[in-house]
Amino acid sequence: MIYLDNSATTRPHQDVLETYTKVSYDYFGNPSSLHTLGMEAEGLLTKARSAIADQLHVSAKEILFTSGGTEGNNLAIKGTAYHKKSRGRHLITTEVEHASSYETYKELEADGFEVTYLSVDSNGRVSLEDVKKAIRKETILVSIIHVNNETGTIQPIEEIGQLLSHFPQVRFHVDDVQGITKVPLNIKKAKIDLLTASAHKFHGVRGTGMLYVRNGVRLKPQIHGGVQEMEVRSGTEHVAGAVAMARALRMEMEKAQKEKSHLVKLHSKLIHSLPTIDGVTINSPLEKSAPHIINFSVESIKPEVLIQSLSAKKIYVSTKSACSSKLAEPSRVLLAMGKNSTAAGSAIRVSLSYETTEKEIDVFLRELKKIIPTLVGVRK
Template structure:
C-alpha cells in the first residue's frame, strides 16, 4: 500500500498510540475532580500544555485544547465576531480558505457581518496590497490560512503581519492546520499573529483533538458553555489521553525538521518534473519556496478526479481529489475556482500529499502506475 493522502489525515505514530493507551489506562480520572485521580489527570494536562507552549515559544496560558481544526477555526472566527461586535462587523479572509473558515464567515454574513474575500493569483497566493486596501475602521478580524490544503500555496503571512502592525486592534488569525513540520515555524511565531489553529491528526496524533494559540490579552467569546474548563474559555471534560498523545506527536513532528522537509521536497520535485513531461497533464503546485513541500495537485485532462482516485485505489495507492472535505459531497475545488482554472481542468484535479515517512521507492512505484493510468486514458480519449 502507498498512502499519499496525508493532508486529509496522517497515520497515528506507534509511539504516540502507545502514549495514548498508557494515559488512558493510568490517568482515567476527570481532571476537574478534587480527588487524587483527578489531580493526576490534571497534571497530565498541565504537562501537555507546557510541552506545546515550549515548542511554540509561548506561555501555557495561551494554549487551549479543542476537538480539532474545524472547532478551532469556528471558535476563533465566531468568538471574535461575538466579542468585538460593538467595535465593528467587517471580517477579511481569502477566497481559498478551508470550509471551516469559509462556512463560518458565510454564517456570520447571514447575521449581518460584512465579509471581504481576498482574491488569489493563478498560483493561489493573495496580494498583500489587496489586504491593505480592504482594511477599514470597522474591521475586527483578518483570517488567512498558512498553507492551502488543495494546492499547497504558502500565503505571505509576514507581509500581512507588517500591514496589520498599523491596525493593532484587529485580530489576526492563521489557520496553521497544514503547516506543522513544513518549515514555517519562524513565520508562525510572528508577534503580530494573535491566533493559530492546529489539528492533531495532521501530524500523527489521534483524530478528534487539537488546540489553538490565543495571544495573551486577546479575547474571544466562548462557543461551548458548561463546566468552565480551559479557563472558562472552552467547556467540556478534556480528552486527557488524546491531548497527551498530541503533545508527544507535536514534539516528534518538530524533530529533525530540515531532514524531513528535504525528503518531502525531493519526492515532490521528482513527481512534478515527471508530470511536466506528460501530455494533457496540468500541474497546479509549484517547486518554488512559496509552496509547501508536501502537496502536489495536478489533473489529467478529460478524466474526472474521482475516477482517478478510484483507479489509483485499484493499485493500492491512496490519494484524494483536491480536498478530502469536499470529495464525498462532490463539491468542486474552491481553490482552483479562485485561481480561475477552467472547469475542464478543475474537475479533473487530484492531490498527492506526502509526509516524512513516504519513501523514494513509493514515489517511483507511484510514477510507474501513473504512467500506466495516463496511457490508458489517453487511448480512451
C-alpha cells in the first residue's frame, strides 16, 4: 500500500495506540469524580495539557481539549462572535478556508453577522494590505487558515498577527490543522488568540483535538451542561485521547526537527516530476508551500476515475471535488486562485507524512505516468 492521503487522516502511531489503550483501561475514571480513580484520570489530563503546552511554547491553561478540527473552528469562531457581538458584528476570513470555518461563517451571516471573505492571489495567498483595508471599527474577529488543506499554500500568519496587534478589539483565530508539526508557527510571536489543531492529522487518535485559547480571551460556550474545560466545553473529558494526542504531538515534533529535509526532498521531487507527465499541471504554489501537500490537475480525466485506477494499484490519493450525485464539483479554493472550472474540477491532492518514502513516490510517479494515457477521454 502507498498511502498519500495524510491530509485527510493519518494512521495512528503504534506507540500512540498503546498509550490510548493503556489509559482507557487502567485510568478509566471520570476526571470529575472525587475518588482516587477520578483524581488519577484528572492527573493524566493535567499532564497531557502541560505536555502539549510545552511543545507549543504556551501555558497549560491555554490548552482546551476538543473533539477535533471541526469543533475547534466552530468554537473559536462562534464562541468569539457571540461573546463579542455587543462590540461589533463584522468578521473577516478568506475565500480559501476549510469548510468547517467557511460554513460556520455562512451560518453567522444568516444570523445577522457581516462577513468579509478576502480574496487570494494565484498562489492562494491573502495580502496583508487587504486584511488591513478590511478592518473596521466593528470588526471583532479575523480568522485565517495557516496551511491550506487542498494546496499547501502557507499564509503570512506572523505578519497578519503583528498587524492585528494594533487592533486590540480584533481577535485572531488560526486554523492550524494542516500546519501543526509540518510548518513551524510561533503562536506567541504571531500574536494569535485562538488556534485550532486536530490529532488525527498527526498520527493521533480521531475524535481528539485542541484549541489554544490565549490567556484572557473569552468564548461563549457552544456546548452546555458541565464545567469541564474551563467551563467553555462541557462533556466528560476524553482522557485517553488527550494523553495519546500529547504523545503523538511529541513524536511528530521530534520528526519535524529531524526529518523536515526528508519531506522537502519528496516535495521537490513531486513538484519537478509531475509537470513532466503529459497532461499534468501543478496547482500548488512552487514557493511558500507546505512540504507535505501537492495539488495537481489532469484536465483530460475525471478525477474520481484516476483515483480509482490508482486505488486499484493500492495507491491512495484524494480529490477535493465534493462528489454529490456522482457529479464533480469544482474546488472552491482553486476557483478562488483563478483556476478555470475544468482545472478546479479535476484536482488531485497528494499528501505526505514523515513516514512516506522516496521509493513510494517513485512508484506513484511511475504508475501515474502509465495510467494517464489509458484514461484520457474518460471524462464526465
